[in-house]
Amino acid sequence: DAKTTQPNSMESNEEEPVHLPCNHSTISGTDYIHWYRQLPSQGPEYVIHGLTSNVNNRMASLAIAEDRKSSTLILHRATLRDAAVYYCILRTTGTYKYIFGTGTRLKVLA
Amino acid sequence: DADVTQTPRNRITKTGKRIMLECSQTKGHDRMYWYRQDPGLGLRLIYYSFDVKDINKGEISDGYSVSRQAQAKFSLSLESAIPNQTALYFCATSDFRGADVLTFGAGSRLTVL
Numbered sequence: 001d002a003k004t005t006q007p008n009s010m011e012s013n014e015e016e017p018v019h020l021p022c023n024h025s026t027i028s029g030t031d032y033i034h035w036y037r038q039l040p041s042q043g044p045e046y047v048i049h050g051l052t053s054n055v056n057n058r059m060a061s062l063a064i065a066e067d068r069k070s071s072t073l074i075l076h077r078a079t080l081r082d083a084a085v086y087y088c089i090l091r092t093t094g095t096y097k098y099i100f101g102t103g104t105r106l107k108v109l110a
Numbered sequence: 111d112a113d114v115t116q117t118p119r120n121r122i123t124k125t126g127k128r129i130m131l132e133c134s135q136t137k138g139h140d141r142m143y144w145y146r147q148d149p150g151l152g153l154r155l156i157y158y159s160f161d162v163k164d165i166n167k168g169e170i171s172d173g174y175s176v177s178r179q180a181q182a183k184f185s186l187s188l189e190s191a192i193p194n195q196t197a198l199y200f201c202a203t204s205d206f207r208g209a210d211v212l213t214f215g216a217g218s219r220l221t222v223l
Contacts, residue, residue, distance in 0.1 A: 043214030100153040
C-alpha cells in the first residue's frame with residue numbers, strides 16, 4: 001500500500017493561512033488523495049479530496065503537485081477551531097482501503 | 111440521530127472477557143470499516159467490509175473478529191480481551207458510488223483491566 005509522510009506538528013497564528021504538506025512518492029496513477037481531520041475527543045471528519053487537479057471547498061483547498069508525489073492542504077484563515085490532527089491518506093486502487101498514518105497536529109495560536 | 115452510531119461509547123472490562131462493539135449506520139453505504147486508535151498514534155485498520163458477504167482483514171486483525179449482520183450493521187468482537195487492546199475504536203462507512211468519503215462514528219473507548 002502506498003504510504004504518506006507528514007510532519008508531526010505545525011503551528012500557526014490565528015487568522016493566517018496554513019499550509020500542511022504531505023508526501024506520497026509511491027502514489028499510483030489512480031489513487032485519490034484524501035484529507036481528514038480529528039478534533040479533540042471526536043472521530044475524524046472529511047476535509048477534502050482530489051486526484052490530479054487542485055480542489056477547493058468551503059473548508060479548505062488542496063494543491064496537488066504536477067507529479068502527484070506531494071500535496072498541500074491549505075487553510076486560508078486558521079481559527080482556533082481548526083486546531084486538530086490532520087491526516088493525509090490515499091484511497092488505494094484495487095483494495096480501496098484507507099490507511100492512516102500519524103498525521104500532523106496543528107496548533108493555532110491566538 | 112448520528113449517521114454512524116457506535117455502542118457502547120465507553121466500556122471497562124477484565125482480561126479474558128468477550129466484548130462486542132456494535133456499529134450501525136443510516137447512510138445506506140455498502141462499505142464499513144473498524145479502526146483502532148492508541149494514544150498519540152494514528153488510526154489503524156482492523157477489518158473492512160464492502161458488502162454483507164465481503165469481509166477483509168486490515169493491518170491489525172489478530173485478536174479481533176467481525177460480523178456484518180446487515181448492510182447497516184457491522185460488529186467488532188474481542189473473543190478474549192487483553193490489556194493491550196485498550197484503545198479507542200472507530201467505525202466508519204463509505205459509499206463507493208460517490209466519492210468514497212469516510213464518515214466516522216464518535217468512537218468506543220475500551221479499557222481492559
